[in-house]
Amino acid sequence: MGHVDPNRLGIVVGVVLSAWHAVWEGLVAAGVAQRVVDFVYRLHSVKSEMVVEPFDAGRAGTLLLLTAGLGYAAGAVAALLWNCLGAVCERGKPTSAVRL
Numbered sequence: 001m002g003h004v005d006p007n008r009l010g011i012v013v014g015v016v017l018s019a020w021h022a023v024w025e026g027l028v029a030a031g032v033a034q035r036v037v038d039f040v041y042r043l044h045s046v047k048s049e050m051v052v053e054p055f056d057a058g059r060a061g062t063l064l065l066l067t068a069g070l071g072y073a074a075g076a077v078a079a080l081l082w083n084c085l086g087a088v089c090e091r092g093k094p095t096s097a098v099r100l
Contacts, residue, residue: 002086003083003086004078004079004082004083005042005075005079006075006077006079006083007076007081008076008079009076009078009079010071010072010073010074010079011072011074011075012075012078013069013071013072013075013078014067014068014069014071014072014075015068015071016071017068017069017071018064018065018068018069019069020067021063021064021067022064025055025060025063025064028052028053028054028055028060029055029060033052034051034052037050037052065066
């Protein structure tokens with residue numbers, strides 16, 4: 001099992017999650033997000049009274065920063081776990097100290 005750099009994986013996951021939410025915010029800003037939500041719910045046989053609110057740049061920025069930060073943290077933790085589990089599996093026994 002190869003070593004995974006926690007910083008790199010954190011950046012990748014943070015960028016991907018933030019980009020996904022940027023697409024959503026683009027749909028909200030374009031005024032088509034409600035139709036997308038209604039369409040997706042209909043595909044899943046769900047009826048909802050959820051209403052998409054008008055675009056707010058401050059809220060959108062907060063969403064993007066929050067998802068980027070949480071994505072970074074999730075990616076970094078996943079890499080650390082991968083590296084620690086890989087060390088245990090390769091040696092066949094738990095390590096006495098994990099180097100971060």
